[in-house]
Amino acid sequence: MSRSIFRSISRRGLVSAALAAAALASPMLAGAQAFPSKPITLIVPWPAGGSTDRHLRGLAEIASRHLGQPVIVNNQPGAGGTLGPGSMALNAKPDGYTIAQFPMGMLRIPHMQKQQWHPLNDFSFILGVSGYTFGFVVKGDAPFKSFSDYVEAARKSPGAVNYGSTGNGTSPHLLMEEVAAAAKVQLTHVPYKGNADLMQSLIGGHVMAASDATGWDKFVDGGQMRLLVTFGESRTKRWPNVPTAKELGYGVVSSSPYGLVGPKGMDPAVMKTLHDAFKKAMDDPKHLELLEQLNQDLWYRSGEDYAKWAAETFARDKALIERLGPAAK
Structure with a gap:
């Protein structure tokens, strides 16, 4: 066989191989580029109507416009906000069509009781979004006019104040x-599923x-x-007298x-597609207005930074749980 014929056959072989490789790769590329091609489910692990639900419904609506597909909120309350994300980790496909809020309880509950999921190893961290303003409230006609009144009542009647x-x-x-x-x-703690209940x-006393x-x-x-007290670094703009x-x-001090x-x-x-869409939604004026309301x-x-923060917090909160002992549970 002459060298020219050999070179011609070799070239044809290389071209055929390249075309075959491209044919194999194209469905994969098309699949990646097509995301999302159907609605995305966002698990909110709290009942409808609470502050987290209000926030994430608003954010999801804006993100839907950037994704070109609806982001549907699915409320899955229970286990201090860990039921929904935990179930997702165990049962959902990692295809981007099921995502969840990741509350701080996810980094604490495993220190308190054994779980089937690991808070760091069983999740893909997309982006950090916001934190809460926490406050302590009583009924408008309650005898406690200040937080000191509430604490003094607990001091006088250990365990009777809840x-x-x-x-x-x-x-x-x-x-x-x-x-x-x-x-x-000594305070008596009464756990609920979420803000609404x-x-x-x-209100019902x-x-x-x-x-x-x-x-x-x-x-x-x-x-x-x-509102008797808040737990931020400084007083809130909305309730500056508290x-x-x-x-x-x-x-x-806590913002969770x-x-x-x-x-x-x-x-x-x-993950990048989801990150970019939700980051744009976060910066949207309507979202910023919603955050101000909340x-x-x-x-x-x-x-990457969110995953690093989670790892550091998981280690730090172990010490908090151990320090509080039975009160944390």
Whole structure:
């Protein structure tokens, strides 16, 4: 066989191989470029109507426009906000069509009881979104005119004074246990599934007080509830006359940042598509207006930075759970 004929055959072989490789790759590329081709489910692990639900529904609506597909909120409350994300980690495909809010309880509950999922290893971290403004409220006609009144009542009647929160191991629960430890009083904790049922219980007089994020805002502004203290680094713009726990000498500051995650093993290209769409939604004026209504701040973190923060927080909160002991559970 002459060299020219050999070179011609070799060239044809290379071209054929290249075309074959392109044919094999094209469906994969098309699949990646086509995402999303159907609606995306966003699991919100709290009942409808609370501050987290209000926030993420608004954010999802804006993100839908950037994704070209609806982002449908699916409320899956329970287990202090860990039921929904935990179920996703165990059951959902890592294809980007099921994502979830990742509350702080995900980094705490595993220190309190064994779980089938791991908070770091079983999730893909998409981006950090926001944090809460936590406050402590009582009914508008309650005898407690200040947070000091509430603490003094607990001091006089150990265990007889109670409060509700959105569940065991959540930030509203643990920050109150930190306050109780600092004040050397005994409080009785009543866990609820989320903000909506907690607010109904407080309005109905079934619990004496409530520790939660700003799902109580309309009740405070309407006079049905009284806001006694907030737990930020400084006083809020919306309720500037209400002191912080830090001001009152309790040394407790909490915002409980949260973001969005998917199951482990997600395609980086799909994660980038989700990240970019939700980041644009976060910066949208309508979203910023919603955050102002909820008295929340942006807490943007890239997926990489969010995963790093989660690992550091998981280690740090182990020490918090151990320090609080049985009160944390």
